[in-house]
Amino acid sequence: MKKLKKFPSVIVTLFLLSLTIEAHAHGDVTPHPVDTTGLDPLGAEWIVPNPYRGNDKAVAIGAVGYLHNCAGCHGLNAVSGGVAPDLLKLDNECLDLASKLKQAACLKDADVYFKDITLNGKKNGEGRSTMPGYAGVFTQEAVWAVRAYVDSRTIEERAKKPY
Numbered sequence: 001m002k003k004l005k006k007f008p009s010v011i012v013t014l015f016l017l018s019l020t021i022e023a024h025a026h027g028d029v030t031p032h033p034v035d036t037t038g039l040d041p042l043g044a045e046w047i048v049p050n051p052y053r054g055n056d057k058a059v060a061i062g063a064v065g066y067l068h069n070c071a072g073c074h075g076l077n078a079v080s081g082g083v084a085p086d087l088l089k090l091d092n093e094c095l096d097l098a099s100k101l102k103q104a105a106c107l108k109d110a111d112v113y114f115k116d117i118t119l120n121g122k123k124n125g126e127g128r129s130t131m132p133g134y135a136g137v138f139t140q141e142a143v144w145a146v147r148a149y150v151d152s153r154t155i156e157e158r159a160k161k162p163y
């Protein structure tokens with residue numbers, strides 16, 4: 001009986017493992033557009049800091065955008081598996097600052113950093129792309145929605161334990 005009970009979880013584990021292996025093996029990192037219907041349009045000029053910070057609808061839309069585009073490397077639910085940097089660490093330093101004013105300035109800088117890397121991607125020393133750029137596929141609304149999602153996940157994780 002014990003063996004039978006354990007069986008399903010083994011299958012689930014194997015299935016999840018195969019998904020992970022597939023994601024890495026196929027390396028499907030083609031940027032996918034994010035449907036931002038329902039969010040206030042932001043226009044062509046970049047607005048900083050992120051105008052969607054704390055906006056629940058943007059967080060939900062950003063979660064989908066993140067899942068389709070970033071999770072393969074940065075981890076499901078923005079919990080890094082070590083393949084790519086832990087995005088939850090980006091805001092941490094800022095949120096540790098006691099002054100709200102300094103916190104806001106720090107988050108604004110982190111927004112700009114996040115936006116620039118998301119749009120342009122990253123290359124290693126030999127010029128090989130380590131992260132795709134999303135410029136041309138992500139609208140401003142999409143970038144800030146994904147950023148709002150990462151922000152909200154950071155706050156969630158900090159509530160559970162000191163990060």
Ligand code: HEC
Nearest residue numbers: 029069070073084085114117118122123130131132134146
């Ligand atoms: C193919 C894997 C891959 C995908 C897909 C990917 N990234 Fe990355 N990302 C990386 C790697 C690798 C780095 C580190 C690159 C380096 O420093 O050279 C990185 C770095 C970053 C950084 C800087 C992190 C830091 O601590 O300095 C941000 C921000 C970032 N990615 C955001 C995103 C977002 C947002 C998405 C989805 C829209 C995304 N990435 C999709 C692999 C990926």
